[in-house]
Amino acid sequence: MEPESAGSSDDTLVFRRSDFDDGSPHVVPEDLREVLSAVRLVRQVEAIAGRLPDIVAPNSDARHLAAVLLWCLVTGRYGSWDIQALCDEEPLCHHLAGSIQPTSADVHRFRREQTSALAEALRELLSLAVPAGTPDVWQAEAIRRLDRARQADAEVSD
Numbered sequence: 001m002e003p004e005s006a007g008s009s010d011d012t013l014v015f016r017r018s019d020f021d022d023g024s025p026h027v028v029p030e031d032l033r034e035v036l037s038a039v040r041l042v043r044q045v046e047a048i049a050g051r052l053p054d055i056v057a058p059n060s061d062a063r064h065l066a067a068v069l070l071w072c073l074v075t076g077r078y079g080s081w082d083i084q085a086l087c088d089e090e091p092l093c094h095h096l097a098g099s100i101q102p103t104s105a106d107v108h109r110f111r112r113e114q115t116s117a118l119a120e121a122l123r124e125l126l127s128l129a130v131p132a133g134t135p136d137v138w139q140a141e142a143i144r145r146l147d148r149a150r151q152a153d154a155e156v157s158d
Contacts, residue, residue: 027130027132027133027137027141028126028129028130029130030076031074031075031076032074032125032126033075035129035130036128036129038092041071041074041129042071042092042095042096044125044128044129045070045096048070048121048124049063049066049067049070050063052117052121053117056114056117057114061098062110064096064097064098064099064100065100065102065106065107065110066110066114066117066118067097068083068086068087068093068096068097068102068107069107069110069118070121070125071093071096072086072093073118073122073145073146074125074126074145078145078148078149078151078152079104079149079153079156080104080105080107080108080111080152080153081104081156082152083104083107084102084103084104084107087101087102115146118146119139119142119143119146120142122142122145123138123139123141123142126138126142
């Protein structure tokens with residue numbers, strides 16, 4: 001799959017949300033900015049990343065990386081290469097990255113090593129954005145998004 005021409009940050013993504021749309025209705029929108037303001041969502045991401053256990057995020061760099069990953073997962077951007085580019089191109093993603101400049105390998109490794117912690121943090125974010133859902137719905141959605149991230153990385157490496 002070829003990236004689109006340069007323009008907005010979504011134009012440069014290798015994988016866009018629509019690449020994963022299976023046409024089935026979802027209780028949770030792919031991009032949570034449809035139900036929460038971007039500023040509120042960023043604050044929630046920062047708060048949840050800040051509460052991650054030290055075993056998951058032992059320093060501020062790891063917390064920034066977790067925040068970037070959570071932000072991208074709740075806004076429907078999945079691939080490690082895309083996330084690396086978004087840290088440069090998208091102001092909110094750049095803000096969440098702080099002083100780090102994660103590579104696609106950093107993103108992929110952290111996501112792989114901290115899958116369960118990211119799934120729990122993602123489930124919490126989903127419950128805040130879509131309070132009418134249920135724990136089963138939020139958990140299934142968190143797992144679906146992490147699976148999409150793995151799929152996006154696998155397709156790029158093929």
